[in-house]
Amino acid sequence: MLPTLILDMDGTLLDLNFDDQVWNQALPRALAALRGESEVAVRAHVVETLAAAKGSLAWYCLDHWERVFGVSVHALELELAELIALRPGTLQFLEFLRSSGYSAIIATNAHPGSLARKMLHTGIEDYFAYRISAHALGVPKENPLFWSRLREVVPFRAEHAVFVDDNLTVLDSARQWGIRHLFGVRTPSSTGAPKAFDGYQSVESLTELIPWLRTLETAGK
DSSP states (O other): OEEEEEEESBBTOOOOOOHIIIIIHHHHHHHHHHTOOOOOHHHHHHHHHTTTTTTSSSGOOOOHHHHHHHSSSHHHHHHTTOOOOOTTTTHHHHHHHHHHOOOOOEEOSSOHHHEEEEEEHHGGGGGGGGGEHHHTSSSSSSTTTHHHHHHSSSSSOOOGGGEEESOOOHHHHHHHTTTOOEEESSSOOOOOOOOTTTTTTESSSSSGGGHHHHHHHTTTO
């Protein structure tokens, strides 16, 4: 039985640099222009305000932050859409999954609008049997309840599932719920520093999982 591949989107399939630019550069710049204030001061305010919601579904909700800041993050994403990019090795990995008969699922905290934009821009939508936003399930991936709700929508067995994410807290949540095979992504952003995943295996490129999956097939697990 082939395992189900559950893949995060931002920082796993896609270069997190796009999101970094939207939230850490474009949003403070737009808010500073709107308020006529220093961009440095506004950036500190944005960072502090966002941090207070970290780990909640609101932290990922573009509509919520439009209400908070009075700036459309949807519009900012559209303005910077040319920065949406696959991480190195993503397409090769997806081609391997398709040709080998694996079922692949996107499980993302991203807002449904952002998910749709990124699928349209990258053209990878058809590689996935399901593309699930946490907004549709009412809880973020950091909450173990997410996985129970995901399984109500997507049929998979936790003991045969492989989950890849760049967020350590999310990996902890998946482990707590019972996902067996867990991997971190060491460099989610092409402009960011590598991350450490103590207690988990990690990869630089998703293609590193191909020989591991072949070994798993051979072992019959």
